[in-house]
Amino acid sequence: MSTITAPTKDVPTKKRNLVEMNWDPITRIVGSLGIFTKIDFENRHVVECHSTSSIFRGYSIFMKGKDPRDAHFITSRICGICGDNHATCATYAQNMAFGVKPPAIAEWIVNLGEAAEYMFDHNIFQDNLVGVDFCEQMVKETNPKVWAKAQSTAAPHSNLHGFRTIADIMTALNPFTGSFYRDALVMSRMTREMFCLMEGRHVHPSTLYPGGVGTVPTVQLFTDYLVRLMKYVEFMKKVVPLHDDLFDFFYDALPGYEEVGRRRVLLACWGSFNDPSVCDYTYKNMTQWGRGMFVTPGVVVDGKLVTTDLVDINLNIRILLGSSYYDEWKNAQTFVKTDPLGNPVDKNHPWNQTTIPRPQKRDFAGKYTWVMSPRWFDKRTNDHLALDTGGGPIARLWATALAGLVDIGYIKSTGQSVKMYLPKTTSLPEVEFEWKIPKWSNAIERDRARTYFQVYAACAALHFMEKALGELHAGRTKTWTDFKVPQDAIGCGFHEAVRGVLSHHVVIKDGKIANYHPYPPTPWNANPRDIYGTPGPYEDAVQNTPIFEENGPDKFKGIDIMRAVRSFDPCLPCGVHMYLGNGKVLETHHSPMFGVQS
Amino acid sequence: MAVVPVNPIIKDAVKEFDVLWITAGLGCDGDTIAMTAATQPSIEDILLGQIPWIPKVTLHNPFLAIANGDDFLKPFHQAAEGKMDNFILVVEGSIPNEHNKKEGYWASLGTDSKTGQPITTCEWIDRLAPLAWAVIATGTCATYGGIHAIEGNPTGCMGLPDYLGWKWKSKAEIPIVCVPGCPVQPDNFMETLLYLLHMASGRAPMIPLDEVLRPTWLFGNTVHEGCDRGGFYEQAQFADEYGSPLCIVKLGCWGPVVQCNVGKRGWMGGIGGCPNVGGICVGCTMPGFPDKFMPFMNQPPGSLLSSAAVQTYGRAIHALRRFTQSSMNKEPSWRKPTRLRSQES
Numbered sequence: 001m002s003t004i005t006a007p008t009k010d011v012p013t014k015k016r017n018l019v020e021m022n023w024d025p026i027t028r029i030v031g032s033l034g035i036f037t038k039i040d041f042e043n044r045h046v047v048e049c050h051s052t053s054s055i056f057r058g059y060s061i062f063m064k065g066k067d068p069r070d071a072h073f074i075t076s077r078i079c080g081i082c083g084d085n086h087a088t089c090a091t092y093a094q095n096m097a098f099g100v101k102p103p104a105i106a107e108w109i110v111n112l113g114e115a116a117e118y119m120f121d122h123n124i125f126q127d128n129l130v131g132v133d134f135c136e137q138m139v140k141e142t143n144p145k146v147w148a149k150a151q152s153t154a155a156p157h158s159n160l161h162g163f164r165t166i167a168d169i170m171t172a173l174n175p176f177t178g179s180f181y182r183d184a185l186v187m188s189r190m191t192r193e194m195f196c197l198m199e200g201r202h203v204h205p206s207t208l209y210p211g212g213v214g215t216v217p218t219v220q221l222f223t224d225y226l227v228r229l230m231k232y233v234e235f236m237k238k239v240v241p242l243h244d245d246l247f248d249f250f251y252d253a254l255p256g257y258e259e260v261g262r263r264r265v266l267l268a269c270w271g272s273f274n275d276p277s278v279c280d281y282t283y284k285n286m287t288q289w290g291r292g293m294f295v296t297p298g299v300v301v302d303g304k305l306v307t308t309d310l311v312d313i314n315l316n317i318r319i320l321l322g323s324s325y326y327d328e329w330k331n332a333q334t335f336v337k338t339d340p341l342g343n344p345v346d347k348n349h350p351w352n353q354t355t356i357p358r359p360q361k362r363d364f365a366g367k368y369t370w371v372m373s374p375r376w377f378d379k380r381t382n383d384h385l386a387l388d389t390g391g392g393p394i395a396r397l398w399a400t401a402l403a404g405l406v407d408i409g410y411i412k413s414t415g416q417s418v419k420m421y422l423p424k425t426t427s428l429p430e431v432e433f434e435w436k437i438p439k440w441s442n443a444i445e446r447d448r449a450r451t452y453f454q455v456y457a458a459c460a461a462l463h464f465m466e467k468a469l470g471e472l473h474a475g476r477t478k479t480w481t482d483f484k485v486p487q488d489a490i491g492c493g494f495h496e497a498v499r500g501v502l503s504h505h506v507v508i509k510d511g512k513i514a515n516y517h518p519y520p521p522t523p524w525n526a527n528p529r530d531i532y533g534t535p536g537p538y539e540d541a542v543q544n545t546p547i548f549e550e551n552g553p554d555k556f557k558g559i560d561i562m563r564a565v566r567s568f569d570p571c572l573p574c575g576v577h578m579y580l581g582n583g584k585v586l587e588t589h590h591s592p593m594f595g596v597q598s
Numbered sequence: 599m600a601v602v603p604v605n606p607i608i609k610d611a612v613k614e615f616d617v618l619w620i621t622a623g624l625g626c627d628g629d630t631i632a633m634t635a636a637t638q639p640s641i642e643d644i645l646l647g648q649i650p651w652i653p654k655v656t657l658h659n660p661f662l663a664i665a666n667g668d669d670f671l672k673p674f675h676q677a678a679e680g681k682m683d684n685f686i687l688v689v690e691g692s693i694p695n696e697h698n699k700k701e702g703y704w705a706s707l708g709t710d711s712k713t714g715q716p717i718t719t720c721e722w723i724d725r726l727a728p729l730a731w732a733v734i735a736t737g738t739c740a741t742y743g744g745i746h747a748i749e750g751n752p753t754g755c756m757g758l759p760d761y762l763g764w765k766w767k768s769k770a771e772i773p774i775v776c777v778p779g780c781p782v783q784p785d786n787f788m789e790t791l792l793y794l795l796h797m798a799s800g801r802a803p804m805i806p807l808d809e810v811l812r813p814t815w816l817f818g819n820t821v822h823e824g825c826d827r828g829g830f831y832e833q834a835q836f837a838d839e840y841g842s843p844l845c846i847v848k849l850g851c852w853g854p855v856v857q858c859n860v861g862k863r864g865w866m867g868g869i870g871g872c873p874n875v876g877g878i879c880v881g882c883t884m885p886g887f888p889d890k891f892m893p894f895m896n897q898p899p900g901s902l903l904s905s906a907a908v909q910t911y912g913r914a915i916h917a918l919r920r921f922t923q924s925s926m927n928k929e930p931s932w933r934k935p936t937r938l939r940s941q942e943s
Contacts, residue, residue: 023667024709024716027660030627032707034716055705057624058752065750067893073880074888077745080628080781106841124634132664175664176642185634185642189866192635196870201860202635203628204780206870206877207840209895214840214849214876224869325702357752359702362715479841562666 016040018047019553026565028129030081031055031572033526035565036364037542041553046561049535049542051526052362052369053572056325060355063516068094068485068508069210075504075518076204081571083203084117084195085497086504086518092274093504094210095281097491100483105476106212107276108468111294112225113198113205114273114495115464118457119232120191120202121498122393122450125569126243127173127184130447133563134246135173135181142549142559146253153249157241160428166249169242180242187235194228197221212480217472222465229461234425236455240433243451247444254548261443261564263541264302267395268376268387268524270313270503271297272496273460283340283492286310291405294460295496296413298399299376299387303437305402306378310494315339316377317503317519318348318384323528324372329354335507335515336490346377350505350517351490371523371572373530384530388537389500389521390446391569393453396496397435410459420452420459443541443567450569487511497521499569525568538565611799612653616685617791618677618726619659622707622719623691624746624755628781629737630661630690635866636784639792652795653684671708678725686794687730689723692739692746693761695754696720704753720761727762732772732794735759736787741776741811742885749889757885759811772797772804776811779858780882784866786816786859810885812857817883821853824862826874833919834912836905846878847905850895853879854904 019041024034032055038048059078066074072090076083088110095101102110132138139147150167163169163180172180192202198215200206207214215221250257273294280289290297290310297313299306307313321328329347332354336345345351362368375384389395397418400406404415412419417436424430435452438445471477486508493504500521507515527536535543545564551557621627633641643649645657663670676682694704696718706716727733735758738744742757759766759774767773777790790813796802806814822828830836830845831854837844847854853861853873860871860879872879881891888894 022709025622025660025667025670025707027663027666027670030631030661032622032660034709055622055624056753057746061752062748062750067895069895070893073894074745074748077626077628077780080626081631083626083628128634128662137664175662176645182642185640189635189637193867193869196865196875199870200872200875200877201865201870203626203631204882206872206880207875209840212840214846214878216841216843216876359699359704361701477841478839480839482839558666 016043016047021553021556021558023558023561026562026570028132029566029570029572030079031522031570033570033572035538035542035561037561039547041547044547046542046545046547049539050364050368051528051536051538053371053526055572056357056359056370058355058357060353060517061357063513066513068097068506068511068513071504071506071513071516072208072210078518078520079497079571080203081121082117082498084113084199084205084208085495085502086520087205087208088114089493089495089502089504089518091208091210092281092493092495093491093506095491096283096493097489097506097508098210098483098485100211100481101280102212102276102481103476103478104276105217105468105471106479107274107279108464108471109198109213109215109217109479110208111273111464112461112468113195115457115461116191116194116198118498119454119461120188120195122454122457123184123191124188126447126450128175128181128188130566131173131181131184132175133559133566134170135175135178136167136170137174138559139170142551142557143254144550149253150249155245157245161238161242161245163242166245169246187232190228191232194225197225209480211483215479217468217477217479219472222469222472226465229458229465230425233422233458234428236458237422237425237428237431240451240455243448247448250444256546257444257548258440258442259544259546260548260560261446261541261545261567262440263388263537263544265300265441266385266387267300267398267441268389268501269295269298269395269399270494270496270501271295271310272396273464290494294406294408294463295396296400296403296405297494298403300395300398300402301378301385305399306380308399308403308405311339311341311343313494314492314503315343315345315349316379317350318346318375318377319350319353320348320373320375320384320530322373322531323367323369325358325360325367325370326372327356327358329356340490350503350519351492351507351515353515353517369528371527373527373536374519374524375530375534384532384534386527386530386534386537386540388525388568390441391450391567392496392498392500392521394441394446394449395500397449397453397456398437401435401437408460408463410462411456418456420455422455422459423462443563446567485511499571500524520571522570522572526570526572538568538570541568612684612731614656614684615653615731615795615798616656616658616673616677616682617688618674618685619657619688619690620707620719620722621660621690622705622722623689623740624694624705624753625691625737625739627661627690629740629787630659632781632784633787634662636788637867638785639788641788644788644792644795649792651799651801652792653798655795668708674722674726677729678722680729682729684731684798686791687726687733689733689735689740689758690737691719692743692755692757693720693723695756698754704755723758723761728769730768731770731798732768732775733758734775734777734790734794736777737782738778738780738882738887741778742887744780745888764811773807774811775805775807775813777816778812778883780887783860783863785863790816812883816859817857819857819859821856821858821861821873821879824859825853826861831908832912833916834905834909835916841876846873846876847901848897850878850897852881852891852898854901855898856881856884858883
């Protein structure tokens, strides 16, 4: 069965001239990504998009036969900006496989480290990478009329962030010369220092281990973190209104901008921040401790929360091929027939995946990328849903808001929103921010959610700090629990990498790794058309994007496409290519079908 | 009265430099991210002219670029065509063997406008390296192969010296400059870049490199020699579980033999690091990384002998120091609490 993921909308059926426009590489992301599109300039619409990644490294192949204790050291190296998310997720899977529960203070230290990672990474991505798409230089080049309007539009929250007009905000975002750009870069270093306090080094941590951490909990450790955290809290009190002003302005200045990067609400969040009071890392209790996470796991389809159950989430992950440079594995070994609760495990589940690379020429009518197509099987409809992470924050906030489970003082999930409380700082009083479920899953709302999740991470860190100090003051400073590596075991870890869902699945045989499959967010977002013809989320989101840029094909920057793609926070140490060719005119098409082209 | 620099501008110094940074090796972009973490100097210090005596620098790195696609690649093509006078090529990620398969690619950057196929990372290096003023390999993947060159890897990848040759020299007679680390320690990279820029302005001699092409001032000492837990080793105080503040050599730390300055420099702003903050040294700055250090959590075989040898001496010294320390923790006999009280009253 094929799954059509495009939102229903009127597709003009008259003849149209399509221009091939490609960007390879897409910059200001991590990794190499190419985006290949066909654009209808007369109707100002992207008609077709292919996303391709240009690098293969082979983790799931070379992990085989390695000592299972080495998994987190090695898999951290998957990603150079959120490697620690991988290391953390790997230790979650190791803890399950080894049957070990870290002491509470170790869990708080990991949570403080991971919170700092969110604070750092969203900050640098939002204001040094995404922000450039909204800066003076870019807006002048792509939409001079918008720039003119920005100059005469007062920023509604100028009293909070200090920028008089929207144009002043845009100028402050100019790369390197912009004041806010530079402030953000400096802040991205301070938050990385916070990270290094807890996890040793950025981006590949030195102090994480299965069973706990090597970090030595002292009064000084937590003081050094807390002082920096409160500087970030003050910073965010200005950044939230700044971004609200900027993003609201785009809706106002370019009516219809909500369609840029818009796709059906198909969001995935695997949960973040374990609570040591409920999390014992056993599979049989995973449903309960999953719901105890400080970011709630969940699948949101068309605005409805389908599940918050990590067991359900786990069992319905499917890895599909279709347009990727790999051979199928139906004749390969089945490693896990049933999970520890007796549920059957699919052959296309990560536990049973066998990676067989088949390098070949790139062919957009056939195989064109190194990324596979992860899908989530919706047993209600038998659809293989192309869930996306929306770059992380929008899915985390959406799932957490609907679930109504998180209530820790600094953060409260209301069922339709998330409220966040920031205490008083040097120059600003206490503040409550509320993220409300938006009308759309689109580029602007993915970006806006990122800013709000920076606040969420800071609020969560305040809670973790209180908990960690509680352990320290009570003298419970042991940070590691010993374990033995079993001869045969399976494990899975669920976490939120900065840009979205992250899972690690491990199978141990004879004391060695027999199978290992990490699934980071970008394969979920950047994947190609699967065997059913369903495009991946970037492809889907870009294919439905209207063009607001004022330039024609000759000077086309593709800014609306860039904003759509970057809203997903692409991170492919592998990639997407978009190359801006010279406007090669293709043949005339009749009524192209969205969503089901191959 | 005009202020005149003591050291006048050197006449034949290079005035402008481009830095072409290829992240499209088999890597994770972690060395680029590390570059953004550096403060000694920071990237904006270099680009905005905060640091004296260096040429004007233009950076072409995909992470911090404003342009996309072909606009971004234009300077790379210009350089490859010999139309860029002075540039430093920075290579990040290990270099795959594109000859170990029938077709396709392991790593690429951009699309060839003639064929519509990806331009491989190897092609870029083949074209750019001979024209570069200097070539820096940043991070252990680019220097020695690193994680992606681990046993059992499918890509046959390797470090830049293995790819270009260990004796390779740039057109300015500079060997490949290797700044390893997984990822590279932020300031180590930026400081090396700064050194080369000082060289380019005629203000520094040839960069001193060791036999595996690392800057000697950064990698001349072992982690252990700069580790603030070294004192515990001397006293034979060894941790038997993670989280202990004692020496962690028995838990898998390779610091005594690994050449790296992280213990002294910390990770950023003096904060963090490896054994100094409870993380075992896994040898990430060494050509033998990772295979020769695995399994990481086992005690390094060589340290069995050395940590046993230090037991007798270390325990005796520790006991003597405790004795002296106990004495020094007491005030001289004439400072009596009762006497203080009587004076006050």
